[in-house]
Amino acid sequence: MEIAQTTMCPTCHQTVLPSYYFCPNCGAKLNAPPLSTSIGAQAWLYFFSLILPMICYLAVTKWQGFKYYKSADPKTKKIGMIACGLLLLSTVFTIWYAIYWTQQEIQSSVSAINADMGAY
Ligand SMILES: [Zn+2]
Numbered sequence: 001m002e003i004a005q006t007t008m009c010p011t012c013h014q015t016v017l018p019s020y021y022f023c024p025n026c027g028a029k030l031n032a033p034p035l036s037t038s039i040g041a042q043a044w045l046y047f048f049s050l051i052l053p054m055i056c057y058l059a060v061t062k063w064q065g066f067k068y069y070k071s072a073d074p075k076t077k078k079i080g081m082i083a084c085g086l087l088l089l090s091t092v093f094t095i096w097y098a099i100y101w102t103q104q105e106i107q108s109s110v111s112a113i114n115a116d117m118g119a120y
Contacts (some may be wrong), residue, residue, distance in 0.1 A: 011023060064083075
C-alpha cells in the first residue's frame with residue numbers, strides 16, 4: 001500500500017485526507033479517533049484507576065476458598081473444593097475469552113487491511 005497525500009474511503013471510494021477520522025461522504029470510520037480528554041472521560045478513568053486495585057485487593061483478601069479447602073471438616077472442605085473449581089472455571093473462561101477477543105481483533109484488522117487493498 002503506497003502512502004499518498006490523499007487516501008480513498010474503503011466504503012464509498014471517495015478521496016479523503018489521511019488525517020480524517022471519518023469519511024465526510026459516507027461517515028465510515030477511517031482512523032481511530034484520539035482518546036477523549038474531556039472532564040467526564042478523565043473522571044471515569046481516574047475513578048476506575050482508584051477503584052480497580054481496591055476491587056482486586058478485596059477479591060484476593062476476602063476470597064476464602066483455600067481456607068475452606070484446608071479445613072479438616074469434610075463438609076467445609078467440599079465447599080472449598082467447589083469454590084476452587086468455580087474459580088478455576090472462571091479463570092479458564094476469562095483467559096479463553098481474552099485470547100478469543102484478541103484473535104477477533106487481529107482478524108478484523110487483517111480483513112480491514114485486505115478490504116483496503118482490494119479497493120485499490
Ligand atoms: Zn466513504
